[in-house]
Amino acid sequence: MPFRYGLERWSYTLQRVSGVAITLFFVAHIVQTGNVVGGASVWSIPPYELAKKVWTETEAFLANPLFDLGLSVLGFLIFFHAFNGVRLVLAHFGIILKKPSRPEYPYRPGSMSQAQRALFWVTIVLAVAALVYALDVFFEVLRL
């Protein structure tokens, strides 16, 4: 945990952790959705009923509060990664950055301008909104 560092280190850590988590989910998701046609052994058009049966079984297996919770957290991570990624692309091309200058006390990095900090927090708000929305969809708490 980057407690001794600034906001940009949190942004960096979260971006990498969320990226790896989303990639792992992506692998699982491709394997899971392979079941809409009947699974990994199917390489030509299967009987409709077989595909439907395998898909229904897959959905029954995944209908589990743990998976729902995992997907909700993933919603947070995906939204964070997406919007923080936009901020990083902007920063990479020098948009909304401070002008380069000598390091002077209190050594605030030019890469984290006011606008960049604001964007970081907007990203967090959007990610939390995605988390709340996902929890509501899966657990029907607020029924938005």
Added chain:
Amino acid sequence: MREKNIMLLHYITGILILVAGGIHLSTVFLLSPYEESMKFDSSPLAVMSVYRNVLLAGSLEALLILVAFHGFNGLRVILQELHQGKTYKKAVSLAVTIVALALVVYGTRTILIAHQLANL
């Protein structure tokens, strides 16, 4: 490819995923209730209904290729930063390419077969 061009492609795929992923999330969550979207068929945006539509199935294929590149290139960058070495670097690049390609092949199989199955 030079690292600079790979990183540019990383950003471009990232921005495109915003579009393709936005379409994917919209069809599952916003444009139809989640329970309806998860049905096999018999709902306007159920699983098979999405694969039946050429544009939606195509956007899934695009999303598959974009995420496979973006995700595994990201993994490659992280792994190659953790440890240095010529052989290690080559091994990581190769492994990541193989896994990404395998996923694209398997996912494309799913989309193509599901599209044909849905349109029978």
